[in-house]
Amino acid sequence: MIMHASLSYATLIQNPLLWAIAGVIILVAFYVRAVIGFGSGLISVALLTLIFPIKEVVPVVLLLDLLGSVLLGAYDFREMRWPELRWLIPGSLIGLAFGSFILADTNAQNLTRFLGVFILAYVCYALLMKPERLPQVALPWGMPLGIFGGVVGSLYGGGGPPIVAYLQMRHLDKRAFRATFQGIALTDNILRAFMYIALALLTWQLTVGFFLLIPPVLLGLWTGNRLHLRINQRTFLMGTLAVLAVVGLKYLI
Structure with a gap:
């Protein structure tokens, strides 16, 4: 496996294999x-960091997620x-304010x-209880879980699990x-983009590299939406837990 490559435009355009590998990862992530x-953020970051530095992966995935949030949100x-x-x-x-500074000063991995x-x-808890029978929490629980999601989003490119x-x-x-x-993701993405620019995590070369990865995002969203409209609610719930389990195992291993 190629290690310590760059997600910048110059590297991707000169290395079609790297570009193709990154594109396949992005397509699968946005299909999900x-x-x-x-x-998409969790899957992309988990797999792209096997090849690229995390401090490049997270800002690029942020831009891709921003695009995905806009399209799905609309x-x-x-x-x-x-x-x-x-x-x-x-x-x-x-949460994202804390997470951004941690990412800038710490090895998030x-x-x-x-x-x-x-x-x-x-x-494990959701499977034990059955996802459709989980206890219903009150609206104010959105505040602490939103904080946790913001920290996770800044560190790993997607605050999915708590939210x-x-x-x-x-x-x-x-x-x-x-x-x-998509509403919470879009808000996070926009503010994180400004923070990453201020902290010099999002550079021009990485931004241009993002444009090379837009086609697999669009293809992944289009094909994934077709399946979303066909599956029933229980299949949807079990699918969310399956993705969470795979990502959780990846982070532990």
Whole structure:
């Protein structure tokens, strides 16, 4: 496996194999994002960091996720649940501020085991209870889980797990779940972009490299959305847990 390569435009354009590998990873990640509403950041970062430095992967994936959030959010706009966002967004803003500074000053890969334990613990709990029978939490739980999601999002490129747990325990249907997740993701993505620019994590070369990866994002979203519209609610819930379990195992290993 090629190690310590760069996600910059110059490197990708000169190394078609690296570009192709990155493109396949992005396509799969955004296929999953369209099917279950989240996971593109976590999957992309988990796999791309096997080849590229995490401090390049996270900013590029941020831009890709921003594009995905805009497209899916526009498609599902009428399905968004605004009361959930009123609690999730403030918490997420606090969390992403802490996470951005941690990413700038710390090797974030040393913190992945904690995230893996959290994810697997929630998956086991949800399977034991059955996802459709999870207890319904009150709206204010969106604040602490939003904070946790913001920190995770800054460190790993996707704050999915804590927010997924919250939205599942709010018992939203699949379209409302996906739409509401895009609302919080879009807010996080925009603010993280400004923070990454201020902290010199998002450079011009990485930004141009992002444009090379837009086609697999579009293909992944289009094909994944076709499946999302066909699956039933239980399959959707089990799919979210399956993706969480795979990501949790990856972070532990």
